[in-house]
Amino acid sequence: MTDLEDFRATVRDWCRAHVPAGWRAAQTGVADDEFVAFQQAWFQELRGAGYAVPHWPAAWGGGLPVPEQAVLYQELAAHDAPRLVLAFVAIHHAASTLLGAGTDEQRRRHLPAILDGEIWCQGFSEPEAGSDLAALRTTARRSGDGYVVNGQKLWASWALHADWCLLLARTDAEAPKRAGISYFLLDMRTPGLDVRPIRQATGDSHFCEMFLDDVTIPALNLVGEENAGWRVAQETLGAERGMTMLELAERLAHGFRWLVAASPLDDPVVQDRLAGFECELAGLRAVCRNFVERADAGRAGPADASIVKLHYSELLQRMTGFGAEVAGMDGQSVLAKPASSGWESGAWVLDFIGSWEWTIPGGTSEIQRTIIGERGLGLPREPAAAS
Amino acid sequence: MSPDELHDELRSVARQVLGKADPDLAQLAALGWLGLEVPAGLDGAGASLAETAVVLEEMGRAATAGPYFATAVLGAGTLGMLVPTPERDDLLRRVANGDCRLSVSLDGESGFVADAAQADRLLVVARDPGGDPFVLSMTAGDAEPRPVLDATRDFARVTVTNVGERWRFTGDPEAAVQRLRDRAAVALACDSLGLSEAMLEATVAYAGVRKQFGRPIGSFQAVKHACADMLVQVTLGRELVRAAVEALVADDPDASVAASMAKAYVCGAAVDIAGKAMQLHGGVGYTWESGVHVYLKRATLNRTWFGSPAEHRRRIAARYPAMAQLSDRSVSFP
Numbered sequence: 001m002t003d004l005e006d007f008r009a010t011v012r013d014w015c016r017a018h019v020p021a022g023w024r025a026a027q028t029g030v031a032d033d034e035f036v037a038f039q040q041a042w043f044q045e046l047r048g049a050g051y052a053v054p055h056w057p058a059a060w061g062g063g064l065p066v067p068e069q070a071v072l073y074q075e076l077a078a079h080d081a082p083r084l085v086l087a088f089v090a091i092h093h094a095a096s097t098l099l100g101a102g103t104d105e106q107r108r109r110h111l112p113a114i115l116d117g118e119i120w121c122q123g124f125s126e127p128e129a130g131s132d133l134a135a136l137r138t139t140a141r142r143s144g145d146g147y148v149v150n151g152q153k154l155w156a157s158w159a160l161h162a163d164w165c166l167l168l169a170r171t172d173a174e175a176p177k178r179a180g181i182s183y184f185l186l187d188m189r190t191p192g193l194d195v196r197p198i199r200q201a202t203g204d205s206h207f208c209e210m211f212l213d214d215v216t217i218p219a220l221n222l223v224g225e226e227n228a229g230w231r232v233a234q235e236t237l238g239a240e241r242g243m244t245m246l247e248l249a250e251r252l253a254h255g256f257r258w259l260v261a262a263s264p265l266d267d268p269v270v271q272d273r274l275a276g277f278e279c280e281l282a283g284l285r286a287v288c289r290n291f292v293e294r295a296d297a298g299r300a301g302p303a304d305a306s307i308v309k310l311h312y313s314e315l316l317q318r319m320t321g322f323g324a325e326v327a328g329m330d331g332q333s334v335l336a337k338p339a340s341s342g343w344e345s346g347a348w349v350l351d352f353i354g355s356w357e358w359t360i361p362g363g364t365s366e367i368q369r370t371i372i373g374e375r376g377l378g379l380p381r382e383p384a385a386a387s
Numbered sequence: 388m389s390p391d392e393l394h395d396e397l398r399s400v401a402r403q404v405l406g407k408a409d410p411d412l413a414q415l416a417a418l419g420w421l422g423l424e425v426p427a428g429l430d431g432a433g434a435s436l437a438e439t440a441v442v443l444e445e446m447g448r449a450a451t452a453g454p455y456f457a458t459a460v461l462g463a464g465t466l467g468m469l470v471p472t473p474e475r476d477d478l479l480r481r482v483a484n485g486d487c488r489l490s491v492s493l494d495g496e497s498g499f500v501a502d503a504a505q506a507d508r509l510l511v512v513a514r515d516p517g518g519d520p521f522v523l524s525m526t527a528g529d530a531e532p533r534p535v536l537d538a539t540r541d542f543a544r545v546t547v548t549n550v551g552e553r554w555r556f557t558g559d560p561e562a563a564v565q566r567l568r569d570r571a572a573v574a575l576a577c578d579s580l581g582l583s584e585a586m587l588e589a590t591v592a593y594a595g596v597r598k599q600f601g602r603p604i605g606s607f608q609a610v611k612h613a614c615a616d617m618l619v620q621v622t623l624g625r626e627l628v629r630a631a632v633e634a635l636v637a638d639d640p641d642a643s644v645a646a647s648m649a650k651a652y653v654c655g656a657a658v659d660i661a662g663k664a665m666q667l668h669g670g671v672g673y674t675w676e677s678g679v680h681v682y683l684k685r686a687t688l689n690r691t692w693f694g695s696p697a698e699h700r701r702r703i704a705a706r707y708p709a710m711a712q713l714s715d716r717s718v719s720f721p
Contacts, residue, residue, distance in 0.1 A: 261711040265704075274707060275700035279652040282645075283623030286630055303618070311619050366612070373611035376618055377591045380606040 008071050011051070015079035018045050023082055024338040035339040036161055039086040040117050042340070046084070047115055051076075053091050055243045057099065060111050066246075066293045070285075073247040077254035082340035083247075086158055090120035092244050093237060094166060097183070100236035101224045106185065110164070121162035123153040123186065123210055124233075130154075131367050133168075134177045134230060138212060140169035140184065147171070147184070147222075149215040155361060159195045159208035162188050167217075172227050183229035185221040192216070202354045241305035241362075243295075245312055248343070249288045252316060253281050255344030259319060262348070263326045270326065277319050284311055303376025310368040313358035316343055320355050323348030394441050401445035409453045416485025421459050424467060425483040429476055431463075436570065440577045440632045447581025450681050452539040454488050457502035460574045461567070462489030465510050468563045469522060470555045478508065478524070490527070492545050493567055499692075503530040503543035511547055512564055520560040525551030537688040539681065566635075569646035571693045573631045576649040579657035579689045580621070580628050582682050586657075586664035587617045589679075593668055610667055617660050624653040644706070647699035655696040657686040 020026075020042075027038060046052040047061075054069050056062025064072065084091065091114060098107050110118065129136040138151025149169050156165065165186040172180030188195070192215040197205035224232040256277060263270050291304045320343075324331055327348045337347035343358065344351055359365045373379040388396070404410060404418065415421045423438050425431020432438070439460060446455060459482070466479050481487040490506030495513050503509060509530075511523040530543035556563035591614055594605030604610050631649035634642035661683040665672040672679045690696065 257710055257713070260707050263707075263711075265707050265711060268701070271704035271707065272697060272700050275651070275703040278703060279627065279648045279700070280623065282630065282648050283627045283652060286626035287622055290626060307619050307622055310615075311623065366608070369612035369615040370608065372615035372618055373605070377587075377614055378595070379591060379611050379614060380595060380603045382606050382608070383602055 011075040019079050019081045027338045029336045042082050043087050073250035077251045090114045094120040096240040097236040101232045119162045120164045121156040121159040123156050123165045123167040125155045138169045140171050146218045149212045151212050153210040156208045178230040181229040182226050183223040183232045184217050190215050238305045245288045245308040246292050249285045251342040258346050303372045306368040306371040317355040320351040324352045397441045405449035405451050409451050412485045422483025425479050429480045430483040435636045443577035444581035447578035448585040458489045461491035464570050470557050498544045499542040500545045503545050504532050520564045522554040523551050537684040569643050572646045572650035575689045576628050576653040579654045583621050583657045583660040586661045590664045590667050620656040647702045651696040651699035654690040661686040
């Protein structure tokens with residue numbers, strides 16, 4: 001056996017022993033606190049095996065090579081393991097920001113804490129700053145040893161349960177809009193912070209809005225230079241996109257097998273649609289692996305992250321839409337999906353409605369196409385945006 | 388040199404040469420391309436489909452016409468799968484040296500056989516009375532030209548009139564013929580990948596300089612986003628081609644599926660891409676002079692030749708009943 005096959009066998013054995021039996025039924029329709037407890041327990045199980053943060057540097061508890069990471073995600077998907085939904089922003093976005101631009105002190109303070117279960121959310125979007133994120137209006141005014149922040153944030157996933165928040169705020173109102181933004185780490189227990197859930201199209205409420213009223217952030221929690229926040233966000237989060245996609249693509253590939261099982265295979269039209277999806281999935285998975293390896297080697301292409309996000313999200317939407325189509329009226333009657341499941345849970349109609357959570361946030365598909373066109377292909381910018 | 392460096396070198400030479408003119412048999416031999424997959428002992432390079440794939444992609448990019456596909460990809464590929472005989476070895480040597488132009492029919496008497504009218508020698512896959520495939524090696528005989536819209540390709544109808552030599556496949560002959568079909572499918576996917584890249588680059592270049600309403604048309608989202616979709620398709624297609632080539636070179640048991648995936652996706656996408664290229668070039672793109680039609684026609688032919696996307700998807704889908712049984716989760720899923 002090769003090392004990779006050895007590793008696969010090890011992960012398989014681990015999954016058989018550790019994936020909680022019957023978790024899907026048990027986690028369907030649960031209250032938030034039960035979901036949080038389940039997520040935290042599962043995170044510690046994975047951590048114990050060294051599988052929670054395989055993409056982190058070895059010095060911080062990760063260090064798994066990309067082919068092994070892909071195998072890990074394949075096996076977790078194949079054994080229908082719960083996903084790390086709650087820790088997602090912490091282990092990906094927060095970690096990549098701290099590793100890429102944080103101070104040693106910030107890393108020492110937060111990376112071990114994340115392994116102990118610290119939850120993070122992201123405070124980027126605002127009511128008037130969606131696709132045009134750089135137009136954000138939340139202000140951070142320098143005051144003594146810190147900043148005083150005022151404004152409103154939107155679409156902060158799981159903010160009600162978060163301990164910390166990655167926050168973008170304007171520190172220079174006079175500078176061109178991208179040049180006046182700073183990147184902060186915000187303690188969610190700070191006074192002046194009001195977090196309210198937003199009910200989404202699926203009926204769930206994991207997205208939140210945040211109101212910041214004279215919220216104080218110590219200067220120690222600034223990431224990168226003052227007014228360099230836009231660049232920090234671009235540099236630290238772009239490469240991360242590939243890492244998250246490596247897992248999500250493997251999950252989707254496994255979801256494809258459920259889609260096959262749910263489909264009337266005696267219909268040649270159905271077969272044709274399925275085979276079309278499988279070709280795209282095979283391409284997507286290979287693209288994700290290739291991108292992650294390039295990013296690891298410091299050779300990420302300028303549009304890599306946008307290409308995988310765009311194609312993953314739209315393929316997810318088409319596949320779950322097809323699932324809803326073949327599931328018939330029975331599919332319409334599945335009213336809840338298991339918390340902690342993937343984006344393709346088998347509750348096809350809900351999965352389909354929920355797929356807009358991928359084509360809209362994190363830069364809409366339209367924004368991704370603009371990025372691909374401009375950064376990937378070098379096409380001219382729109383005159384209005386060129387200023 | 389590492390394999391990657393070797394491929395880069397080969398690619399750079401191919402782009403330069405093919406950008407000027409279509410090489411003839413002698414030039415292809417001088418470049419060493421005809422013998423890429425011919426064993427070193429028979430005047431070849433003893434390389435693999437991985438190297439041939441580089442040449443094919445560049446030929447797609449340049450919409451190259453000529454004997455390479457029939458002689459090297461199909462011809463040398465077929466000969467390489469036969470039981471070695473002095474006659475076979477001699478023919479392989481002549482192919483590597485550019486002394487013999489080949490044409491291959493994988494379907495016996497057939498209406499559309501590439502280069503059949505120009506070939507010196509014809510290899511026809513026929514079946515013995517027991518149904519087992521073998522190869523009939525004949526001097527070129529009657530071939531009735533079948534002109535096609537894609538002017539970069541030559542086809543003729545082949546009828547078997549003279550009885551040539553009968554050559555056997557090594558190993559399971561059905562598997563050998565399937566592997567030849569897989570090779571052909573992947574070769575066309577390489578070609579369609581190259582022509583897609585060329586069309587994307589030409590469109591991006593044009594959209595950057597062509598001005599309407601006082602600005603480059605590439606600054607309009609409708610144009611920019613269409614180009615972005617082309618890049619996504621090319622990016623996915625490149626990975627599918629790479630996977631299929633690697634699987635064929637390694638003789639992977641799933642190579643046939645990988646070949647069908649590459650053929651179905653890339654040859655389908657190439658028609659979308661060349662079609663979008665014509666659209667985004669506007670009126671200029673529809674002119675004969677622009678040459679976009681050459682690529683659109685070639686892409687359309689590639690999509691059909693050696694199996695339409697739908698036919699390849701049907702082959703891919705043949706695995707689904709078994710997959711459905713393995714993934715039946717009615718037990719675990721409420």
